[in-house]
Amino acid sequence: MVKIIVDKKMLSNKIAGVKDGDLIELAIIPSQRDDGNCAPAFLHLTAIHTQEAYEDLENIDESPVGFE
Numbered sequence: 001m002v003k004i005i006v007d008k009k010m011l012s013n014k015i016a017g018v019k020d021g022d023l024i025e026l027a028i029i030p031s032q033r034d035d036g037n038c039a040p041a042f043l044h045l046t047a048i049h050t051q052e053a054y055e056d057l058e059n060i061d062e063s064p065v066g067f068e
Helices: 008-015
Strands: 023-029 032-034 037-039 042-048 054-061
């Protein structure tokens, strides 16, 4: 299972304009290393409207986990 942890408020803000009956595509992009630099995992969101029009809702970076 692949999972990602994101901030609830950021997720709510991203999907606030999506209407009932529309779909939301959630794509988890895993963390990556590029030339020694580490990019965090992120969640990419796309709204799919009833007329099959796609709207890019952009990304949310993974939240740091600070469970103690």
